[in-house]
Amino acid sequence: MSRNWYHRLLLSYFPIFLLTVTILIFVSFVFVNDISRMETKKADRIASSYLVDRIDQTLKEIELSVLESVESTEAYKQYFTKSEVDTDDVYAIAKSLRELTSSSPLVQSVYLYDKNNENVLTKTGLEEVNGFSDEAWLRTITAGDLPSGWQRVREYDAGLIQRMPVRVLSINKGLPLPFGSDGVLVVNVKMSGIEQIVDSMVNGQLSFLHIVDREGQVVYRAHSGGEEEESGKVLNSIPLDRLGWYIDSGIKAGNLFGWVSVISYLWVAIALGTVLCAIVYLVYITRRNYKPIQVIMNRIEAHQIRTMDLSESKNDEMKLIDGVLENLIHHMSDYDKKSRENILLQRSKLFSDLLHGEHLDNNMAVRLRELSPFTVIQSSSCFAVVVCEINRYEKFFEERYSRGDQNALKFALINVFQEHARGANLQCWAEWIGHDRSAAIFHAAQENKDLTDTIRYVAEECRSWVEQNLRISLSFGIGPAADGMAKIRDSYIAADSAMQHKLLRNGDITLSGSNESPHQLLETYTYLQMIAEFVKQFRMSSSNWRDQLENIFATFEKHYLPDDHIRSLIKTMLQMLSREVAVMSEQLEEELSGESIENTMKLLEEAETLDTIKSILFEYLTDLFRTYVSVSETKSYRAMVNEMKDYIEEHFTNPDLSLKHLSDRFQISGKYASYLFKTEFNMKFVDFVTELRMKEAEKLLLATDASLQDIALQVGYANAISFGRVFKRLEGITPGDFRRIRRHSSVTET
Numbered sequence: 001m002s003r004n005w006y007h008r009l010l011l012s013y014f015p016i017f018l019l020t021v022t023i024l025i026f027v028s029f030v031f032v033n034d035i036s037r038m039e040t041k042k043a044d045r046i047a048s049s050y051l052v053d054r055i056d057q058t059l060k061e062i063e064l065s066v067l068e069s070v071e072s073t074e075a076y077k078q079y080f081t082k083s084e085v086d087t088d089d090v091y092a093i094a095k096s097l098r099e100l101t102s103s104s105p106l107v108q109s110v111y112l113y114d115k116n117n118e119n120v121l122t123k124t125g126l127e128e129v130n131g132f133s134d135e136a137w138l139r140t141i142t143a144g145d146l147p148s149g150w151q152r153v154r155e156y157d158a159g160l161i162q163r164m165p166v167r168v169l170s171i172n173k174g175l176p177l178p179f180g181s182d183g184v185l186v187v188n189v190k191m192s193g194i195e196q197i198v199d200s201m202v203n204g205q206l207s208f209l210h211i212v213d214r215e216g217q218v219v220y221r222a223h224s225g226g227e228e229e230e231s232g233k234v235l236n237s238i239p240l241d242r243l244g245w246y247i248d249s250g251i252k253a254g255n256l257f258g259w260v261s262v263i264s265y266l267w268v269a270i271a272l273g274t275v276l277c278a279i280v281y282l283v284y285i286t287r288r289n290y291k292p293i294q295v296i297m298n299r300i301e302a303h304q305i306r307t308m309d310l311s312e313s314k315n316d317e318m319k320l321i322d323g324v325l326e327n328l329i330h331h332m333s334d335y336d337k338k339s340r341e342n343i344l345l346q347r348s349k350l351f352s353d354l355l356h357g358e359h360l361d362n363n364m365a366v367r368l369r370e371l372s373p374f375t376v377i378q379s380s381s382c383f384a385v386v387v388c389e390i391n392r393y394e395k396f397f398e399e400r401y402s403r404g405d406q407n408a409l410k411f412a413l414i415n416v417f418q419e420h421a422r423g424a425n426l427q428c429w430a431e432w433i434g435h436d437r438s439a440a441i442f443h444a445a446q447e448n449k450d451l452t453d454t455i456r457y458v459a460e461e462c463r464s465w466v467e468q469n470l471r472i473s474l475s476f477g478i479g480p481a482a483d484g485m486a487k488i489r490d491s492y493i494a495a496d497s498a499m500q501h502k503l504l505r506n507g508d509i510t511l512s513g514s515n516e517s518p519h520q521l522l523e524t525y526t527y528l529q530m531i532a533e534f535v536k537q538f539r540m541s542s543s544n545w546r547d548q549l550e551n552i553f554a555t556f557e558k559h560y561l562p563d564d565h566i567r568s569l570i571k572t573m574l575q576m577l578s579r580e581v582a583v584m585s586e587q588l589e590e591e592l593s594g595e596s597i598e599n600t601m602k603l604l605e606e607a608e609t610l611d612t613i614k615s616i617l618f619e620y621l622t623d624l625f626r627t628y629v630s631v632s633e634t635k636s637y638r639a640m641v642n643e644m645k646d647y648i649e650e651h652f653t654n655p656d657l658s659l660k661h662l663s664d665r666f667q668i669s670g671k672y673a674s675y676l677f678k679t680e681f682n683m684k685f686v687d688f689v690t691e692l693r694m695k696e697a698e699k700l701l702l703a704t705d706a707s708l709q710d711i712a713l714q715v716g717y718a719n720a721i722s723f724g725r726v727f728k729r730l731e732g733i734t735p736g737d738f739r740r741i742r743r744h745s746s747v748t749e750t
Contacts, residue, residue: 002111007619017278025271040251040499043206045236048652050251051201052240055194059150059242062104063171069096070177076112080175080182085117090126098123106193108168109155109568112175113138113184129412141172141184148172153219156188167191169243191220198222207230213338219245233366296321347371353429355385355439357489364485373418374427374443384455384481385491387499388417391473393436413466413474414438420462424454437499441488451481454709459509475502475608477507488662490548500562503610530555531573538621539580541629549621553614570617572605581628589669591624641680644673652692653716659685689716697722697723701739708735 070076075092080090093112099111101123111134112121118129129135134156142144149172155165168188175183204210204223211219235250300320350371353359368377392396401409414430417440421428430440444451464654467474477498479491530552537545552573556566578592591597600620607613644666651657659670662685666673677685690747693715700711712723727735 017282018275021271021275021278023112028271028558034372041235044249044251045238047201047207048209048236048247051198051239052247054197054201056240058106058197059169059189060195062107062189062728063186065103066100066110066171066173066185067177068172069100070175070185077176079112079114079121080116080180085119090121093121094125096124099123100187106189108166108188108190109158110185110187114142115183115184116183117140122321133584137170137186138184141186146172148174152213153191161676164547169194195220195222205252209247212246212248233652265432270629293321301326343371348431351429351439351441351606352433354441354488355433355492357486360486368485373429377443381485381487382451382481382483383488383491384442385450385479385488386440386442386455386459387477387479387492387494387495388413388430388438388440389475389477389499390416390436391475391608397436397472409436409470409472412470413472413689415717416466417458417462420465423461424458425453426458439492439495450480456509463509474501479508500564501560502562502608503563503566503613505555527552527555527569528572531569531576534573534577535580536630538577538625542627545621545625546618549618553610566610566613567604570613571601574601581624587627589671590623591627596620640668641676644676645681648689649692652689653696655718657716690730691727694727697727697735698738701735702742711735 014036022631035639056128073092073096075089075096077090078086079093097110101107107200110123113119113129114121120127120129120132129138132138137154138155141217151172153169153172156168156170157165168191170189171292173185173187174180175185181269195216198211198220199222202222209222211221213219232250235247237248237249239245241248297320335420346367350367353364365377368374374626398405399411410432414432417430417438418428421440421442428440429443430438432438442451442455455478459478463474463476466474466506466679476497479493479495479498480493482488530548534545534548534552537548552569555561557567561569574592574597578597582592600616604613620736644662647662647665648657654661659673662668662673674685677688681688683691697711697715700706702713704711706714708720712720714720715723717723717726724734727738731738
């Protein structure tokens with residue numbers, strides 16, 4: 001077979017490699033270029049900032065030295081305070097001005113202008129302002145056009161000392177200090193000194209620098225020498241606030257490109273060398289990587305796979321290998337999947353058979369050795385079953401965790417239980433037998449009298465660990481030890497029975513002996529009779545209801561009643577009590593059907609022992625009994641009925657008379673009022689009122705000639721139509737026919 005895949009493998013690397021290298025070279029060049037520009041700009045900004053700081057510091061030192069000299073020389077103050085010029089003061093000031101001029105090489109001249117006397121005091125002496133070399137500048141200051149402080153660059157004529165004007169920076173300070181208006185101290189700084197500082201700090205061959213004033217006029221170009229403006233991009237513009245200048249700086253055209261080009265050429269050379277080395281390495285790696293494929297192809301050809309059609313793939317090694325592997329993986333995956341599913345089903349079936357005592361044939365021992373985690377199964381082996389249940393599963397497990405988390409936690413619970421069993425040198429096989437319940441079969445190689453106690457210790461350790469780390473509450477039912485596989489069913493039944501009677505057993509771990517048998521359960525009718533007697537005692541306000549309730553709970557314990565039966569009977573008892581008592585008042589009705597009973601029922605559902613249920617129920621019924629006795633003592637039954645009857649007979653003609661009216665009048669619930677009428681008179685309240693109204697209507701129809709509308713109003717109806725409809729329903733005829741027939745009968749008899 002030709003080395004087709006080798007050539008494809010080799011050629012497939014090169015386009016990607018060359019494209020990647022090209023992109024990397026281009027990107028690297030761009031990155032280097034950008035980084036170079038940024039670093040150049042940064043370096044230029046640092047140099048310009050340093051230059052600005054240097055100029056600012058120089059001018060600041062000149063300004064401070066002048067101010068310190070003026071402050072320290074008393075003659076400046078006395079010169080403006082005396083009415084006449086004092087020769088000593090003039091001499092002292094002239095000496096101070098000479099010292100200021102010689103203190104810094106940048107200072108061109110310093111003089112004092114007296115506005116009051118129109119005199120100028122220089123380092124040589126006192127002069128008239130007229131004819132002074134800097135008279136124009138002083139006139140500008142006197143006119144008020146220039147504020148105090150540093151001024152723009154100007155041409156200064158030094159008179160006989162220098163024939164050519166010089167460029168200076170001037171600072172004006174009003175005298176006497178700090179804000180005097182009698183005179184002005186003028187300090188002229190040589191612009192040439194500032195320019196020398198700039199030139200000394202700027203590389204004229206590589207970079208350029210311009211000083212621009214507020215109006216945008218160029219003050220000075222570094223190393224200009226009278227040449228035209230240099231070409232190049234301004235990289236930084238830094239302000240000099242003291243003078244109102246801007247320092248614009250950058251790299252001259254061509255210099256940055258040349259510097260970057262040198263770096264780029266070096267980078268390209270390195271890249272080309274890398275490419276050559278990489279090509280050699282690619283050829284070597286391709287030849288090396290092809291060797292395993294060649295070995296595989298040789299093995300495939302040697303075994304002569306006849307089940308596959310190789311005609312289409314004989315020239316494509318990878319396609320052939322892929323087909324062979326896919327076929328092999330498909331068969332192996334199906335086999336493994338079916339094998340795992342079969343083993344899991346067999347294990348679950350075996351576990352169920354052991355618990356329910358089914359298919360216990362001679363092959364059971366073989367099935368146990370093959371499928372169960374038990375290592376050694378002997379005829380003398382001892383087994384015990386433990387049933388584990390998650391407490392309050394719906395509230396604290398289903399609502400708190402998602403379906404995936406529930407499965408993970410259930411798997412973890414099984415592993416925790418088995419791990420604790422191994423720690424106690426016991427063999428354990430645990431499986432889930434319900435959504436909230438699992439079972440575990442413990443195995444001991446021989447009869448062990450302490451097996452149940454050991455299992456109880458393991459269950460306690462497991463329960464404590466799960467509650468502390470997983471925040472899940474568990475209950476355990478432990479069956480008795482069983483000798484042989486046939487007795488596992490009895491142990492499971494005992495453990496399951498213990499879980500059904502958790503209320504009658506204190507604690508989350510309950511033991512059930514093999515000889516334990518519950519009492520014969522009473523008929524449901526017997527329990528209902530006991531509950532009815534309790535309700536009767538409660539309704540009669542007898543304190544014996546507590547003894548009756550104690551008797552009911554004692555019967556639960558005596559006859560070993562299951563948990564669900566106990567909760568069902570308690571719910572029935574509360575329902576019967578509600579039907580008998582709630583009608584007494586609205587307060588009782590609210591306590592037996594509102595939030596109070598809901599909270600009580602919730603507490604009863606969450607209770608885990610019978611004593612807890614008894615405590616909750618007694619507390620609730622005691623509060624309810626106090627309310628019931630209070631309502632009963634407020635109005636006696638017979639007196640209330642008679643009072644209500646008298647009130648109705650007196651006010652039956654009131655159209656607003658209703659159960660609501662009676663409940664407001666006698667402070668009882670409407671349901672209780674209806675209940676009293678039904679009990680005492682064996683008729684409804686509405687029927688009682690209607691009967692009184694119809695009797696009165698018959699009298700009025702026969703004894704008076706009043707209209708039906710008047711009679712309707714007199715007996716409590718809003719109109720004749722309603723009155724006539726009720727009258728006809730009860731008497732069978734209309735009120736008018738009744739009057740006519742009865743009167744006609746009376747006349748005939750007469």
